[in-house]
Amino acid sequence: MASSVMSTSKTAPPAVSAVGLRKAYGDRTVLDGIDLRVPAGSVFALLGPNGAGKTTAVRILSTLIAADGGQAQVAGHNIATAPDGVRAAIGVTGQFSAVDGLITGEENMLLMADLHHLSRREGRRVTAELLERFDLAEAAKKPASTYSGGMKRRLDIAMTLVGDPRILFLDEPTTGLDPRSRHTMWQIVRRLVAGGVTVFLTTQYLDEADELADRIAVLNDGRIVAEGTAEELKRLVPGGHVRLRFSDPDAYRSAATALHDATRDDEALALRIPSDGSQRELRSVLDRLDSAGVEADELAVHTPDLDDVFFALTGGADVPHQTEENVR
Structure with missing residues (x-):
């Protein structure tokens, strides 16, 4: 989120x-x-x-x-x-x-304070405050290499x-x-x-x-x-859907009739309806089920994740990982 x-x-x-x-x-x-x-x-x-x-x-x-x-x-x-x-x-x-791993965490901070032209007193105050804020106070006197x-x-x-x-x-x-x-x-x-x-x-x-x-x-x-x-x-890429599962075969068949655009899985008694995952589309599916007098035992909404988006937009380029730009 x-x-x-x-x-x-x-x-x-x-x-x-x-x-x-x-x-x-x-x-x-x-x-x-x-x-x-x-x-x-x-x-x-x-x-x-x-x-x-x-x-x-x-x-x-x-x-x-x-x-x-x-x-x-x-x-x-x-x-x-x-x-x-x-x-x-x-x-x-x-x-x-x-x-700089050769000096302590505190010394790294104080060096940065000097570069920002803070007074010695102000530099020490800011350093102490930030080390505490980032949970580094206990390690402040240890070499950063550790x-x-x-x-x-x-x-x-x-x-x-x-x-x-x-x-x-x-x-x-x-x-x-x-x-x-x-x-x-x-x-x-x-x-x-x-x-x-x-x-x-x-x-x-x-x-x-x-x-x-x-x-x-x-x-x-x-x-x-x-x-x-x-x-x-x-929402830019296809693949979003609502999946409904039923335990009663009769309810499953009634739902399949009401939701004629659904893909059926007769063995699992499940229906898959294309959807962008919006509240409007979900309400439409539920209204159609209500009209047929059917209630699903399980309802799941799947929307494409950023992996799907990335592959769709970059033409299948590798997902970014480990090393950054090979150029600059």
Whole structure:
């Protein structure tokens, strides 16, 4: 289930917007004129196969590399003409940890505080607060090289938050983490958004986008091929249906007559009716059963999941996994 998005007027300026964003490396076009709009206080997920250009999009929007064409604004600042304004408003956590394993977690945090020009007193206050918030206080004096993968990822994000960013770019934040650590990271993202932070997320996990994102954009061959909520995207592909099962053969036959468009399974006494899973269609099925004086013993609604959507929109490309872009 997606995180709750803060009430934002459609006329309010977005946290991140891009029009016609382009980037090529030699003769390889990585981004082919993409448009993006990310409402403030929401989680936006950019999903796509390896090599689709997800990391390139993050690098451009965070001013790490320049676009070849198009324009974008982040936190109200043009990324090309006001990069300092963008950098002051954002935090970026890449696929690979920025944690220095040779020093302690606390020292990593204090180093980041120095980079943000915080006073020594303020740096120590912010460091202590974030280490506590990310459940790292007990390990603060230990070398970061001794941390588990989940702890290093939490420290990485805590370091990013030293500058109190309004917009956070998370590029594959849970890659390589065990299920428990992934769920911990999801909780962190939800808390950040509840506190007013906008999160721009790229992910290799379809369930992660489904769980966290208020809106999802599917990137394939350098283009946005679909965008919407998880539920809206799931309705784009066929395969949704309502399954009814009966224990009484007579009731089954009566239902099959009433629901003439159903696919029959005479052995299981089950009917399968095409449906987009909407309340309107479900009500229609139940009304037709009521009219026939029949009640099903079991009713199940199946809607396509993001796996179905991904394969349909990307032409069977591999589901994103483990390593991000083979190009950039």
